[in-house]
Amino acid sequence: METIVIVGGGAGGLELATRLGEALGRNGRARIVLVDRYPTHFWKPLLHTVASGKLDPQVHQVEYAAQAADHGFEFICGEVQRVERASRTLHLGPWRSDDGAELLPGRSLQYDKLVLACGSVTNFFNIPGAAENSLTLDNVYDAEVFRKRFLACCMQASVTRGGVHIVIVGGGATGVELAAELHHTVRTLAHYKLHTLDPARDVRISIIERSGRLLPQLHPYVSRRAERYLRRMGIEVCTDTAVARVDAGVVCDSAGGRHASDVTVWAAGVEAPPVCATLGVPLNRINQIIVTPELRTESDAHVYAIGDCASQVCPSNGAAAPPRAQVAHQQAQFLAEQLASPARAALPAFRYRDYGSLVSLGPFAAVGVLSGGMRKREMLVGGAAARLLYGLMYRRHIMSLQGFLRMAAQTLAHWIRSKVTPPVKLH
Ligand SMILES: Cc1cc2nc3c(=O)[nH]c(=O)nc-3n(C[C@H](O)[C@H](O)[C@H](O)COP(=O)(O)OP(=O)(O)OC[C@H]3O[C@@H](n4cnc5c(N)ncnc54)[C@H](O)[C@@H]3O)c2cc1C
Structure with a gap:
């Protein structure tokens, strides 16, 4: 049975693992394995609310092991340090406790197909200090x-x-x-x-x-x-x-x-994590893996990359897909369809559809641009209505992972919690 390994359970990787688990893993058509260095998923666009204490990450995280059991894929907790393409092997670093003691030695994992979805890290642009x-x-x-x-x-x-x-x-x-x-x-x-x-x-x-x-x-x-x-x-x-x-x-x-x-x-910019450089495939100036319109690496048809760690240029207009959750989500959807039907003669090209951007300005307002429709018109939005739409982006992400009912139940639970706890974390 073919093994598809996805490295990184973020906005793109977890959705891809969930979709492939449902399409291939559940019925034994392929072994789907998700590897992440942490045991839980947290949607990165909400990190500023954790930093400000408004949101408790314990309440909003998704346990990878539970998601895996519910959706037909396996989860391995560990940090991928190196990829050896010749032998199709991933090398995971040792697993350590919070005080640094080694709990498990380094491990290796074989793959038939590999998807890098390991996001991005801060780029300091070599500014001293x-x-x-x-x-x-x-x-x-x-x-x-x-x-x-x-x-x-x-x-x-x-x-x-x-x-x-x-x-x-x-x-x-x-x-x-x-x-x-x-x-x-x-x-x-x-x-x-x-x-x-x-x-x-x-x-x-x-x-x-x-x-x-x-x-x-x-x-x-x-x-x-x-x-x-x-x-x-x-x-x-x-x-x-x-x-x-x-x-x-x-x-x-x-x-x-x-x-x-x-x-x-x-918070001045991002680059792809160091593991991308171990693949020995072409990278751009911020270490992102250059992928074809089918989201495959240029030199290895068994290795794919999506989300912030990938650089995909649209063939028709030459624009690079930006490092955004929206891109990671669309690429996960696209790749899940392609990998679930390998018999297709030719893969279509991925095309990023920009539906606009919203920026939160605190709990009561947001501002942004919505685009789409037949004429691709842009609509400028702001204020409380835009803040409501901004909140819906996260709900949509949870819905794509856990379905409408669980998303609705969680939304209600979060609302009740917000009525009985202080509005920010106090310790
Ligand atoms: C504060 C903030 C606000 C943002 N706001 C928005 C927004 O409003 N709208 C928007 O569209 N985008 C926003 N973004 C960008 C968005 O979060 C990213 O574009 C998106 O999360 C990228 O998804 P991804 O799947 O590529 O990677 P990520 O979601 O970053 O996930 C990467 C995963 O890979 C794992 N990983 C990394 N390296 C390894 C390794 N070596 N081994 C094992 N696991 C590994 C990580 O633990 C992580 O779980 C925001 C980002 C930040 C930081």
Whole structure:
């Protein structure tokens, strides 16, 4: 029986494993194996809400082992360190306990077909001191580290009667969404008397963005509206500002400006994880695996890549699919169909359909562009209605993994929970 191994159970990989498990694994037509370095899945676009304490990741995670048992695939917990294409073998690192003790030695796993869906990691662009002196939002653990550091800074500043300055490097969706959430969190923490700071006077949140506007990948209307909204909240927006180095406690820009910082968050770009470079297939400048329109690697017909770790250029317009959950979802859908019907003579090309982008501006507003329809018209949206649509994106993701009924039951459970627990995590 053919073994299809998927590395990475994120927005793309978990949906692919679920679909292939249902189509091939359940009826014994193929062995479907998902490998992830963590035991649970958390939808990455919500990481800023974990960092701000608004969302408890324990409540919103999907257990891989349970998903595997329900949908006909196997799950192996471990970090893939190396891929040996000649022998079609994956090498997994040792499995360690939280204190670093080795629980299981390194293992290997054979595949007939391999799908890399291992996402992306923060790109520090070789800026001196950035990796050493900044926090990132690559996964739930990073987001929790930030949340605890932010809470500790607020509590310490209450005692020393100082202030707190958060500097976010990168004015893309991650930076904007995090800044807006923090504005609300600091006020909620004050309400629970976890600090005695005056949120407007003592807590400064700054975004430093190299290009001329926030959200440079999106429509200028979205940038203008997001900037106006953030400035009204008292968030400092520094555009046309390139970070030259990051030291402990200060971010220096290339024009000589110094931005004091208690916590620096680096949200300025992504690159593919190091495991992609072990394949020995063509990569682009940010280590993404270059794939054909069928999502296969150029030099090995048994290896595929989807999501943030893949670089797929549309043959008709030459545009590269952006690193977004929407792309990972569409590629997972496409590849599941192709791998489930291997008898097809020729694979069609994957074509990314951009349905627009929404950026959350805290619990009550969002802004963005919706596109689609026959004429591919763009519709600019904002305010509470856009925030409602933004919330639906996550529900749609859960529905694609667990079906409508479980998604609806979870939505109700989350709503009830939100009525009986504090609006942010307090410890
Ligand atoms: C704060 C934030 C906000 C975002 N907001 C949006 C948004 O609003 N809309 C949008 O479309 N996109 C958004 N994105 C981008 C979106 O999250 C990604 O594009 C999407 O998650 C990519 O999916 P993926 O399947 O490629 O990878 P991921 O979802 O990142 O999953 C990768 C998986 O691979 C696993 N993995 C990695 N390396 C290994 C290894 N060596 N061995 C085993 N497992 C491994 C990881 O543990 C992870 O589970 C946001 C991202 C962030 C960080």
